[in-house]
Amino acid sequence: MAMTITEKILADHASMKAVSPGQLINARVDIAMGNDITAPIAIERFKQSGAEKVFDREKVVFVPDHFAPNKDIKSAEQCKLVKEFAHQHELTNYYEVGQAGIEHVLLPEQGIVVPGDLIVGADSHTCTYGALGAFSTGVGSTDLAAAMITGELWFKVPETIKLIYKGKLKPWVGGKDLILYTIGKIGVDGALYRAMEFTGNTVDRLSMDDRFTMANMAVEAGAKNGIFQPDQITEAYVKNRVKRKYRFFSSDKGARYSDTIEINASTIEPQVAFPHLPSNTKAISEAGRVFIDQAVIGSCTNGRLSDLKIAAEVLKGHKISSSVRLIIIPATPTIYRQAMKEGFFDIFLDAGAVISPPTCGPCLGGYMGILAKGEKAIATTNRNFVGRMGHKESEVYLSNPAVAAASAVLGRIASPEELN
Helix, strand or coil: CCCCHHHHHHHHHCCCCCCCCCCEEEEECCEEEEECCCHHHHHHHHHHHCCCCCCCCCCEEEECCCCCCCCCHHHHHHHHHHHHHHHHCCCCEECCCCCCCCHHHHHHHCCCCCCCCEEEECCHHHHHHHHHCCEEEECCHHHHHHHHHHCEEEEECCEEEEEEEECCCCCCCCHHHHHHHHHHHHCCCCCCCEEEEEECHHHHCCCHHHHHHHHHHHHHHCCCEEEECCCHHHHHHHCCCCCCCCCCCCCCCCCCCCEEEEEEHHHCCCEEECCCCCCCEEEHHHCCCCECCEEEECHHHHCCHHHHHHHHHHHCCCCCCCCCEEEECCCCHHHHHHHHHCCHHHHHHHHCCEECCCCCHHHHCCCCCCECCCCEEEECCCCCCCCCCECCCCEEEECCHHHHHHHHHHCECCCHHHHC
16 A cells, blocks of 8 residues: 555554554654643643653653743743653753753754654644654643653544645745745645645755754644655764664655645745734735834744854844844754854844844743734744734734844845845
């Protein structure tokens, strides 16, 4: 029976020869992850169950990253609870401030998640790891507790949409623009409980960072997971960083897809998602004159080293507008250190930006960049719902790092080409 890569991974973890869309299965979990918001609820359920230990102390991963470093007393209590549980159960992969970064950047960087894995996390953007050729999806905290105890969860096998991207990308266009364009095309429920399989000669040339960005935002189209078939680029990324064996899966030639969508990527401009949905996208040439109060470059979507490098290229020799706050958030300590080493921090500081420690912070309206009533921000984050970054009457516009940096300089949403 021909299967997609998603179906193959699920069948493998359910110890079955084959699975089909709609089928309910029980599958073993390779990694179960929680953060400072979701892990405390899972810990409470864990204790209520009477469980005495986690199924595998190397496979339960806790990363306090949303409100850490602790922003207030409540967040401090949350992080304290997570830390105490991690120490009690001697979790191998617990990351305290100083080692912690944004979870969905940290786990691949540290080689904790690998190709062929089945990964669940109590955070919707757990789908990020599909960039490695893994099945990864977000779950509720109660499901996380069950996985922590048993090492297994049940799943409904999703149908798969095959997305084929063809053509050479224009300057300043990357993975963020491809996924925003796609969400704009199919809508925020266009892939509801389906796998988004990213393919095509455009995708074949994408860096791992661009692939992480695209997989990360699959959930913004309602997808169960986003996934890439691993290749030489994947191999080069994981080769010297992973700590255990991995396996490359690929879709069979005769695999069944619920839909196949072809996209001419060579025509795509940098994209901007207007409030209040990631699907409300416009090409940068159609954005008009939208003045901003804040720009944020960071998050699990675009806080990697390549993102900061792009921002530095745009900002070099420029000053940000006096009406704009530019907040730059390296996603992990490793990225922070490397960006500093490569001179990006000097460029950012000279431009007038502020550099934050690794945190999710403003992306979810946590801290480190909350918007006041009526304020507008352009951000490399993944969501722009009502009140997402602060006051319910504020607005968030989503873009890639180059557009966010150029917009910070000009004080309005702008293309990097306008700075020349």
